[in-house]
Amino acid sequence: MTGFANQRLKTLGLLGSLYVSQYIPLTFIYEALPAFVREQGMSLEVIGLLPLVALPTIFKFLWAPAIDRYGFTRWGHYRFWIISFQLLAIASVVIAGKLDLEGNFLLLLVAMFALCLWCASQDIATDALAVAVLEPQERGWGNGVQMSGNYFGAVIGGGGMLILLDWWGWRSSMLVLAALMLFALLPILNFRESRCQKPDTSQFVLLDLVRFCRRPQMWRWLVVLALFTAGPMMANTMFRPLLVDIELSMTDIGLLLGVASYGAGIVGAIAAGFLISRLGRRRSLLVFSSLRAICVAAYLLPALGATTLPVLYAIAMSSQFTNSMAITALFTLMMDKSELTTAGTDFTLQTSLVYLGGILAAPFSGLAAKGFEYEGAFLLAIALSIGSVVAIAGLVEKGHIHPNPPLATLSQQIFPKK
Structure with a gap:
């Protein structure tokens, strides 16, 4: 019984780490980035374009059926997607960190759009994994962990990243962000997902x-x-x-x-x-x-x-x-x-x-x-x-x-x- 309880705690910890890691970059885009680029002299009209990069978080339901249906199940169906999207998100952060903001704002928008796309897609797989591994009577606690992870990620991605940007500048702060996201991968790398029945792939998604x-x-x-x-x-x-x-x-x-x-x-x-x-x-x-x-x-x-x-x-x-x-x-x-x-x-x-x-x-x-x-x-x-x-x-x-x-x-x- 103790072993089972420990396993459930590890599961909640896994979900918490995933929700924290995907919410840090999203909050960074929503809250820290507009303030930072304004301080760098960016116009309000240009800053007004930033919310557009978050469109994938709204329309992610359009490709959610594909994530449910397809995947490399040898690694674990949703585990494969979570790891893949997290690595792509980390790559987007590193690329954005190498940009000179003054002359490459359009490229920054592209990198931030890609970051939102990967985080939104990872959220699809993470939510599906949560539905699968949580007993119905555990879902209250599970969603409490989810929301706590989101808010904790918001503290880091919003206020925390603003402080880092003020202290260390753009490039170093983005490398720290990438390192945090990489560290958050450790729990899912140690997780073993069993095979589960998937929808009929012969039908339109x-x-x-x-x-x-x-x-x-x-x-x-x-x-x-x-x-x-x-x-x-x-x-x-x-x-x-x-x-x-x-x-x-x-x-x-x-x-x-x-x-x-x-x-x-x-x-x-x-x-x-x-x-x-x-x-x-x-x-x-x-x-x-x-x-x-x-x-x-x-x-x-x-x-x-x-x-x-x-x-x-x-x-x-x-x-x-x-x-x-x-x-x-x-x-x-x-x-x-x-x-x-x-x-x-x-x-x-x-x-x-x-x-x-x-x-x-x-x-x-x-x-x-x-x-x-x-x-x-x-x-x-x-x-x-x-x-x-x-x-x-x-x-x-x-x-x-x-x-x-x-x-x-x-x-x-x-x-x-x-």
């Missing part, structure tokens, strides 16, 4: 996406996914310029959003992993989403003039804490809705829809703030957050979210209990 969407009552679940991050994303998008407008320094903003907020997210993910197994899936999702909506409503306080640092820290940390809990519960249910033979496709399609809903909603926060000040933007975010809770409550009432999913068998084959 995109049919897997169609089959998922055509499952009974799936459209209701897809609506929940599309609404889930819209409200919090709108609030977070406007919170950053609000902090600038009230004249917080870059250091203050970095500590508030890059350290304290993400740190609260790590704690929230761990707390959610502990509570989901006790409250159940559907109760956890409903409770955590309701708490998150309350925290989104708190963004009105600084918009109305409550701008002391204790208030701002309380808002940022509680928002990230409850958002991390809610997403952990959601991802646990998303795993339950993923078939073992098409796990990469099913889970990736759901995550893409979650993030796409938030990305599409974010621009409306700017329009609302322009027309109705920050208060208008936050009121719209509150309305969408409440709408998400109502949609979730409707699924629970109709019985479309099950508290106790059927047990999977694949992870039992990989880690048989003795």
